[in-house]
Amino acid sequence: MILKATVGHLTHWYRDNKRDLPWREGKNPYQIWISETMLQQTTSRAVIPFYQRFLKSFPTIQDLAQASEGQVLENWAGLGYYSRARNLHKAAQIITEQGHFPKDVKELLELPGVGPYTARAIASIAFEKPVGVVDGNTIRVLSRFYGWNGEWWKTSGRQWVQETMDEWVSWGKSSEVNQAVMELGASHCSPSNPSCLLCPIKKNCQAKNKNLNKDSYPKKKPKRSFEIWIWQPEVCQHQGQIALMKNATLPFLKGQWILPGTGTLKKQKPKSYDYTHSITHHKIYVQVKKNQNLRAQKGLKWVPIKEVPRWCPVSLVQKALRQGGLSC
Ligand code: SF4
Numbered sequence: 001m002i003l004k005a006t007v008g009h010l011t012h013w014y015r016d017n018k019r020d021l022p023w024r025e026g027k028n029p030y031q032i033w034i035s036e037t038m039l040q041q042t043t044s045r046a047v048i049p050f051y052q053r054f055l056k057s058f059p060t061i062q063d064l065a066q067a068s069e070g071q072v073l074e075n076w077a078g079l080g081y082y083s084r085a086r087n088l089h090k091a092a093q094i095i096t097e098q099g100h101f102p103k104d105v106k107e108l109l110e111l112p113g114v115g116p117y118t119a120r121a122i123a124s125i126a127f128e129k130p131v132g133v134v135d136g137n138t139i140r141v142l143s144r145f146y147g148w149n150g151e152w153w154k155t156s157g158r159q160w161v162q163e164t165m166d167e168w169v170s171w172g173k174s175s176e177v178n179q180a181v182m183e184l185g186a187s188h189c190s191p192s193n194p195s196c197l198l199c200p201i202k203k204n205c206q207a208k209n210k211n212l213n214k215d216s217y218p219k220k221k222p223k224r225s226f227e228i229w230i231w232q233p234e235v236c237q238h239q240g241q242i243a244l245m246k247n248a249t250l251p252f253l254k255g256q257w258i259l260p261g262t263g264t265l266k267k268q269k270p271k272s273y274d275y276t277h278s279i280t281h282h283k284i285y286v287q288v289k290k291n292q293n294l295r296a297q298k299g300l301k302w303v304p305i306k307e308v309p310r311w312c313p314v315s316l317v318q319k320a321l322r323q324g325g326l327s328c
Helices: 002-017 029-039 044-057 061-066 069-076 082-098 105-109 116-127 136-146 155-169 174-186 305-311 315-323
Strands: 227-235 241-246 261-266 275-279 282-286 300-304
Touching: 002 155, 002 174, 029 044, 029 082, 029 116, 044 069, 061 082, 069 082, 069 305, 105 116, 116 174, 136 155, 136 174, 155 174, 227 315, 241 305, 275 315, 282 315, 300 305, 305 315
Parallel strands: 227 282
Antiparallel strands: 227 261, 241 300, 275 282
């Protein structure tokens, strides 16, 4: 009964304290899907202007499905992880063709770019399916509440968090319980210096009652080491157009339109380079080259300079163009 009471206190607190966020205004699965996809890379506060701009350009899923890839990328600019925007676009086309928005986790997982987190968030928040949603906030709250510092990034740890969250959800309204746990993690149960005195579930929290060191809960995931890459993009301009190429070999920006050129994995950073850029665990040292002899090369797409941001809105490429004496 402890869990039932805990979930009750938590959802009560959530109803009274939840932040006013634009995607919480209704239960529109399309809007929830867009917001949850954006929220995977940054905070709610930072997402708001991007979300509003995107919804203004594509108010419905049909608008998104009918847009060109360039328009979608342009409206995603600034959020990074452009493969997510491409997948949203493809999935919108599939859903529009099917004629209905999938409601179940299993169906949602079949859409491009929809992983367990997003599938569960949509199923729970838009359709009240009784499934727990696990994100960094959930892991932190549950880890502290139970005094559990297992390896949450491994399969067995992940399973513990998922099953525990599924159980919490069974004691209340799915959309509320999930959002309440995430909201608690984003407010009182912050990574450092949590405000335990104000917490609605402090009565049964192990971390608080046993005075555990909150910083150790959850356990820290070992950091992945950086890879050093040298990227030598070639800026080739012809009659006001720039050559782009779909990236099939470099591990960063995979599948995206970038400048043609070569990339090499290195043990040490080069002595000279034009600029550096980091994408996830890739530290990229860029050496820009001008090359007017690419014209006959296969697989190139020629794009007017002003339209380059539509095709590759990533700052890594914009910087290379500036370095090559061009601006778009
Ligand atoms: S009592 Fe403190 S540590 Fe426990 S869940 Fe609440 S804020 Fe987190």
